[in-house]
Amino acid sequence: MTHFDLQFSKLICFCQLNLSVGDSLSVNTEESTYEFALNFAKFAVTVTNIPVNIVVTEKGKVSQSVPVDPDLLDIQRPPVKSQIMCRILDLNDYEYECNKDPDEIAASVVAINKFALLSEPLDLKRRIAVPWTIVAYPSRNFVEKTFANLTQNEVLAYFAKLLRLDNPNMIKYWANEAGLLNYREKELNSTKDKTIVLKNRQSKLTTQIVDGANWSSNYITLKDNRSFFNFLPSQNIHTNLKNDATKGHIEASRDFYLFGKLIQKATFNILNGRVVSYDAEIGKETLDAYFSTDDNANVVSSIYLCDEQSLESKYILKAAHPFYSFENTTSIILGGAIQDSLRDINDEVDLDSIKVNQAIARVAIPVGDDFTEVSVGELHILKDGSFQI
Numbered sequence: 001m002t003h004f005d006l007q008f009s010k011l012i013c014f015c016q017l018n019l020s021v022g023d024s025l026s027v028n029t030e031e032s033t034y035e036f037a038l039n040f041a042k043f044a045v046t047v048t049n050i051p052v053n054i055v056v057t058e059k060g061k062v063s064q065s066v067p068v069d070p071d072l073l074d075i076q077r078p079p080v081k082s083q084i085m086c087r088i089l090d091l092n093d094y095e096y097e098c099n100k101d102p103d104e105i106a107a108s109v110v111a112i113n114k115f116a117l118l119s120e121p122l123d124l125k126r127r128i129a130v131p132w133t134i135v136a137y138p139s140r141n142f143v144e145k146t147f148a149n150l151t152q153n154e155v156l157a158y159f160a161k162l163l164r165l166d167n168p169n170m171i172k173y174w175a176n177e178a179g180l181l182n183y184r185e186k187e188l189n190s191t192k193d194k195t196i197v198l199k200n201r202q203s204k205l206t207t208q209i210v211d212g213a214n215w216s217s218n219y220i221t222l223k224d225n226r227s228f229f230n231f232l233p234s235q236n237i238h239t240n241l242k243n244d245a246t247k248g249h250i251e252a253s254r255d256f257y258l259f260g261k262l263i264q265k266a267t268f269n270i271l272n273g274r275v276v277s278y279d280a281e282i283g284k285e286t287l288d289a290y291f292s293t294d295d296n297a298n299v300v301s302s303i304y305l306c307d308e309q310s311l312e313s314k315y316i317l318k319a320a321h322p323f324y325s326f327e328n329t330t331s332i333i334l335g336g337a338i339q340d341s342l343r344d345i346n347d348e349v350d351l352d353s354i355k356v357n358q359a360i361a362r363v364a365i366p367v368g369d370d371f372t373e374v375s376v377g378e379l380h381i382l383k384d385g386s387f388q389i
Helices: 003-016 031-048 102-106 109-113 140-146 152-163 170-189 284-291 311-315 322-328
Strands: 023-030 052-058 061-068 082-090 132-137 195-199 204-208 219-221 227-229 237-240 247-251 256-258 261-271 274-282 300-305 331-335 362-366 373-376 379-383
Touching: 003 031, 003 132, 003 152, 003 170, 003 227, 023 031, 031 052, 031 061, 031 082, 102 109, 102 284, 140 152, 152 311, 170 219, 170 227, 170 237, 170 379, 256 284, 256 362, 261 284, 274 284, 300 362, 311 322
Parallel strands: 023 052, 023 082, 082 132
Antiparallel strands: 052 061, 195 204, 195 373, 204 247, 219 227, 237 300, 247 261, 256 261, 261 274, 300 331, 331 362, 373 379
16 A cells, blocks of 8 residues: 555544444445555454445446455454445546537536536435445546656655645644534624625625525534544535525636536626626636526526635645535535535425525635635634634
């Protein structure tokens, strides 16, 4: 096992899933990431002391199931105390830079999903019951295609920096981040005010939180008090917004990718929750294609807040993939809403009645910079791009 894979395995075990003795782990992987999945499973069994099962898929179909057993007699193995799941995604399976016609992509749900821009259908009856972690892995194919001008060691060093794999105190670092996220969630969920104001040198908007919606993060605590990160690196807190409440003007604070095309200097005017006009120095025709995916693709659905002074925000490059940008950049989300911030809403509630947007696609417009200020009522959340709570 390489040093990178070993550190990555430790990250998943001890930072993302908080694995311990008796946890029954199932790992889903593609053929292209099977080698890493096998190495990870061999490490995980030394932690759990019970078998880890790897489910390998190819083109959406299960190709094989591989059990990895600990080096213990059956009588020495502990009883199963919990079920844990992990999905390893090959970053090469999700495109962000391509020459395909944006209109063709916008017309196909399958194509939209290839760019990680498809919204999950909202189902309030479907609640997370077991820890479920997604691991985005830079496979060899991804490295060779995306970082053609860098060596593999340079690429892995880049991802190691993002994930803190090179930090000797990695486990403690992510534990501290989890504590921060929990604290910020509690502070924001304790306020009764629903009005959010965001402003910086380029943007100013006001909006309203959906009635009953929570502030959430990607550090999740289940009803049995089991906590885990469902993605790393992740530093955001987010919530859903009423689909008719946002008004103002935003300008993208950095370039971003949409349907494989670069979008530069994009601007959006918003009224009654809906984008009423927009422009871009480069990529306007791609925005046109995105807005054609759904009647509500141009509706503001959510807000993600991040610290613009953090290593993640400063170090995210185009090649780091939209997965990372979603999680680590203050953004306004157009399109589909996020399920996890609806966790306390009764499953019989009509989502339309509380004004939750349910478009089939979603895109994050980055708006954070060193001058960004965000407040909820009298509570200041961000100032000069940094968290105040």
